[in-house]
Amino acid sequence: MTPNVVEIASLIGDASRAEMLMRLLGGKAMPASELARAAGITPQTASSHLAKMVEGGLLLQESHGRHRYYRLANQEIGHALEALCAISPSKPVRSLRESDQTKTLHFARTCYDHLAGEVGVALTERMVELGFLLENHRDFTVSSEGETWFQSFGVDTEQLRSGRRHFARQCLDWSERRHHIAGALGAAMAHRLFELLWIERVPGGRAVSVTRKGFEAFKRELGLEWELAGSVQNIFKNDRMC
Amino acid sequence: MTPNVVEIASLIGDASRAEMLMRLLGGKAMPASELARAAGITPQTASSHLAKMVEGGLLLQESHGRHRYYRLANQEIGHALEALCAISPSKPVRSLRESDQTKTLHFARTCYDHLAGEVGVALTERMVELGFLLENHRDFTVSSEGETWFQSFGVDTEQLRSGRRHFARQCLDWSERRHHIAGALGAAMAHRLFELLWIERVPGGRAVSVTRKGFEAFKRELGLEWELAGSVQNIFKNDRMC
DNA sequence: TCCACGATTCGATGATAATCGAATGCTTAT
DNA sequence: ATAAGCATTCGATTATCATCGAATCGTGGA
Numbered sequence: 221m222t223p224n225v226v227e228i229a230s231l232i233g234d235a236s237r238a239e240m241l242m243r244l245l246g247g248k249a250m251p252a253s254e255l256a257r258a259a260g261i262t263p264q265t266a267s268s269h270l271a272k273m274v275e276g277g278l279l280l281q282e283s284h285g286r287h288r289y290y291r292l293a294n295q296e297i298g299h300a301l302e303a304l305c306a307i308s309p310s311k312p313v314r315s316l317r318e319s320d321q322t323k324t325l326h327f328a329r330t331c332y333d334h335l336a337g338e339v340g341v342a343l344t345e346r347m348v349e350l351g352f353l354l355e356n357h358r359d360f361t362v363s364s365e366g367e368t369w370f371q372s373f374g375v376d377t378e379q380l381r382s383g384r385r386h387f388a389r390q391c392l393d394w395s396e397r398r399h400h401i402a403g404a405l406g407a408a409m410a411h412r413l414f415e416l417l418w419i420e421r422v423p424g425g426r427a428v429s430v431t432r433k434g435f436e437a438f439k440r441e442l443g444l445e446w447e448l449a450g451s452v453q454n455i456f457k458n459d460r461m462c
Numbered sequence: 463m464t465p466n467v468v469e470i471a472s473l474i475g476d477a478s479r480a481e482m483l484m485r486l487l488g489g490k491a492m493p494a495s496e497l498a499r500a501a502g503i504t505p506q507t508a509s510s511h512l513a514k515m516v517e518g519g520l521l522l523q524e525s526h527g528r529h530r531y532y533r534l535a536n537q538e539i540g541h542a543l544e545a546l547c548a549i550s551p552s553k554p555v556r557s558l559r560e561s562d563q564t565k566t567l568h569f570a571r572t573c574y575d576h577l578a579g580e581v582g583v584a585l586t587e588r589m590v591e592l593g594f595l596l597e598n599h600r601d602f603t604v605s606s607e608g609e610t611w612f613q614s615f616g617v618d619t620e621q622l623r624s625g626r627r628h629f630a631r632q633c634l635d636w637s638e639r640r641h642h643i644a645g646a647l648g649a650a651m652a653h654r655l656f657e658l659l660w661i662e663r664v665p666g667g668r669a670v671s672v673t674r675k676g677f678e679a680f681k682r683e684l685g686l687e688w689e690l691a692g693s694v695q696n697i698f699k700n701d702r703m704c
Numbered sequence: 705t706c707c708a709c710g711a712t713t714c715g716a717t718g719a720t721a722a723t724c725g726a727a728t729g730c731t732t733a734t
Numbered sequence: 735a736t737a738a739g740c741a742t743t744c745g746a747t748t749a750t751c752a753t754c755g756a757a758t759c760g761t762g763g764a
Contacts, residue, residue: 225474225480225546225547226474226475226476226477226480227475228475228546229471229472229474229475229480229546230471230472230475230476231475232467232468232471232475233468233469233470233471233472233473233474233475234468234472234751234752235468236752236753238467238468238471251710251711252710252711252712253710253711261752261753261754262753262754262755263710263711263712264711264712264713264753264754264755264756265752265753265754266711267711267712267713268712268713268751268752268753269752271712285710285761285762286709286710286711286760286761286762287710287711287761288710288711288712300546304467304470304471304542304546305467476721476722478722478723493740493741494740494741494742495739495740495741503722503723503724504723504724504725505740505741505742506723506724506725506726506741506742506743507722507723507724508741509741509742509743510721510722510723510742510743511722513742527731527732527740528730528731528732528739528740528741529731529740529741530740530741530742
């Protein structure tokens with residue numbers, strides 16, 4: 221088993237590749253050129269890196285016209301990267317700007333294609349508390365009350381269950397060190413939250429902010445509330461790794 | 463934050479260093495020469511690697527006579543390595559021997575200095591179930607019934623609390639994907655289990671086996687039992703990474 | 705058909721780092 | 735004191751690989 225761990229670790233242990241992986245952790249597929257620009261390298265070099273990561277099973281490639289889109293191969297890779305973030309000792313903060321970025325990422329972000337950070341964890345735990353979700357080994361199951369709630373929320377659990385993807389996984393959150401919900405159900409929840417405009421992507425990164433509407437809705441529908449820190453509204457371009 | 467993740471990942475992403483780290487994951491400190499032998503490299507090369515890992519904060523060094531012992535710098539590093547194991551896709555099993563090794567490691571092993579694997583997780587969850595331990599964010603706390611039980615079991619919680627080390631941490635188990643108990647209390651538990659001869663180290667690796675006495679005692683004292691698979695008694699020399 | 709553009713391949717370069725032989729320090733044993 | 739053994743440092747070698755320029759491939763638009 222050893223060589224596999226070594227291979228993955230060394231793939232991540234390169235600055236350019238790590239930067240690209242972090243971009244992809246936002247959940248969206250991205251064309252090679254964009255990833256090259258993000259990592260600050262030429263398209264040739266990027267192409268080489270991307271090929272290696274596909275070979276190593278970290279990424280999948282999909283061709284659309286003359287563009288080639290890359291995305292994380294599966295949710296496990298997302299988990300892996302999050303786990304590595306959790307591992308790395310946090311460096312002392314350099315700038316106020318950086319601190320804001322960190323705060324915003326800790327508050328809410330996308331992890332592969334579901335919701336992580338304080339908001340993701342709180343939402344998950346609240347749904348457990350309300351009896352909608354049941355923790356079961358490394359997964360969640362949905363109770364009958366839960367089924368009703370998801371239906372009314374606009375998430376079709378039946379359909380999700382029919383897919384090949386894991387239905388509802390527990391995903392360890394690096395900032396909170398608690399589990400949040402992942403898998404098909406986690407992705408569907410996040411998608412619906414975006415759709416309802418309770419949350420929205422912060423341009424240029426994988427941070428997510430809760431809209432005014434979202435704050436009210438979370439409180440009304442689920443009894444969840446957060447102090448509305450100033451940093452939450454902050455927009456930043458260059459979110460680095462964690 | 464990025465550079466830190468990259469640095470750690472690249473430190474782990476070298477075959478020789480990874481081999482040494484895995485040896486150290488057994489929890490014991492080891493002299494440089496032994497680590498060199500384990501990794502199949504000369505002492506000079508090993509020395510260079512070890513210096514890098516100390517520099518990178520992964521290892522600590524302690525001199526005893528003409529030997530220099532190395533050990534993991536802290537429990538977080540152990541967590542990190544375990545997490546990486548959980549991340550890596552499991553390769554197809556090559557030999558029956560290898561399969562046995564994996565089974566044995568999954569069943570019970572030391573993680574840094576506490577108990578992991580099926581046994582570690584089951585023990586932890588049983589103690590939560592019995593109300594001795596309470597899950598609290600990323601830690602455990604001990605209830606008053608718990609205090610009594612630990613006392614009777616021969617673990618002095620008072621003394622453990624006085625140390626600088628985290629008292630009782632949740633540690634994610636890569637094979638079970640559930641939490642087991644770590645920190646000072648986890649270490650003390652493991653130590654006491656070795657002392658009582660409920661468990662014993664399998665020579666040559668970090669696998670642990672449950673003794674006959676242990677099987678009976680776990681059942682009698684805690685109502686825990688496992689099917690006594692043949693593989694459990696197997697002894698193997700070369701446990702590789704996972 | 706021809707051109708523009710994204711992406712990749714090839715080849716060369718340069719930097720990094722893993723490795724080991726030889727020499728040096730330091731500690732214990734005789 | 736002298737020898738033996740563990741560990742490290744130094745220097746040289748070698749291999750690996752990230753990087754980019756130039757050329758090629760393939761798709762889409764003119």
